[in-house]
Amino acid sequence: MKRGLTILALGVVGAVVAYCCVYLAGTAKPRAMLQSPKPELAWLKQEFNLGDAEFTRISELHAGYLPQCKDRCRRINELNNRLSEVLASATQVTTEIEKLLSERAQMRATCQSEMIKHFFEVSRTMPPEQGKRYLAWVWGNTCFREQAMNHGTNSHATTTNRAQHP
Amino acid sequence: MRIDNSNRNTPPLRALLKEWKQEASLPPRFQEQVWRRIERAEAAPVPSFWLTKVFANCLTNLLPRPALATAYVALLLAIGASVGWSQARQETARVTGELSARYAEEVDPYQTTPQP
Numbered sequence: 001m002k003r004g005l006t007i008l009a010l011g012v013v014g015a016v017v018a019y020c021c022v023y024l025a026g027t028a029k030p031r032a033m034l035q036s037p038k039p040e041l042a043w044l045k046q047e048f049n050l051g052d053a054e055f056t057r058i059s060e061l062h063a064g065y066l067p068q069c070k071d072r073c074r075r076i077n078e079l080n081n082r083l084s085e086v087l088a089s090a091t092q093v094t095t096e097i098e099k100l101l102s103e104r105a106q107m108r109a110t111c112q113s114e115m116i117k118h119f120f121e122v123s124r125t126m127p128p129e130q131g132k133r134y135l136a137w138v139w140g141n142t143c144f145r146e147q148a149m150n151h152g153t154n155s156h157a158t159t160t161n162r163a164q165h166p
Numbered sequence: 167m168r169i170d171n172s173n174r175n176t177p178p179l180r181a182l183l184k185e186w187k188q189e190a191s192l193p194p195r196f197q198e199q200v201w202r203r204i205e206r207a208e209a210a211p212v213p214s215f216w217l218t219k220v221f222a223n224c225l226t227n228l229l230p231r232p233a234l235a236t237a238y239v240a241l242l243l244a245i246g247a248s249v250g251w252s253q254a255r256q257e258t259a260r261v262t263g264e265l266s267a268r269y270a271e272e273v274d275p276y277q278t279t280p281q282p
Contacts, residue, residue, distance in 0.1 A: 004225030015246030026254025143276035
């Protein structure tokens with residue numbers, strides 16, 4: 001009886017130990033990514049198999065791009081606010097409204113164009129195959145993915161193009 | 167649990183029984199029969215559950231066999247490892263998805279987060 005109980009306990013303990021070992025080994029990479037100073041860049045490194053030199057260069061590009069992008073977003077938000085104020089008191093399209101719309105569209109176009117430039121720069125820093133994969137990923141996961149125009153009853157549910165950094 | 171029957175003829179008990187008034191007459195040797203039934207009930211084995219018996223039997227006779235013990239431990243190790251692997255995959259996919267979304271949000275200000 002005692003021997004049987006020992007074997008029974010051994011099996012249960014073995015199962016728990018096996019679970020912990022495999023789980024910890026299997027989640028080592030994501031845990032390391034989460035503990036890094038920039039987890040999203042650590043993900044980029046892991047996902048696109050970047051070497052240290054490539055990763056350093058991409059981190060520099062990223063750090064250089066973000067402040068400029070945030071500045072453009074701030075300017076777009078300012079234009080949005082001004083446009084809202086003007087629209088609140090307007091009864092027809094004035095030259096000021098047209099000017100603001102044009103400025104905002106220009107700023108949005110610049111923002112998107114700079115974003116695309118950044119993506120190309122990052123992809124060129126990667127090995128060619130990974131660069132292609134990266135570009136395919138950004139086209140599919142950013143605002144450049146194909147979005148159907150929507151005029152139906154679901155127009156309230158459509159997403160607005162707010163310039164907003166997380 | 168055994169009941170101490172040595173008190174069956176003690177004076178207090180007899181006095182108490184004498185005080186008890188009853189109209190109906192008891193069958194002959196009633197008291198003796200009652201005690202006999204108590205003794206029989208105490209002597210009967212405690213009923214055990216079938217599953218407990220089978221489990222104990224397995225622990226005593228089957229599990230200590232080397233082949234069966236090895237198979238049992240190997241099976242539990244495999245189950246533990248499989249569950250761990252499956253959970254690790256889920257966790258990795260969750261973290262990867264979360265970080266890729268964070269990267270996309272950071273570089274693309276037009277990225278929209280789902281409204282609650």
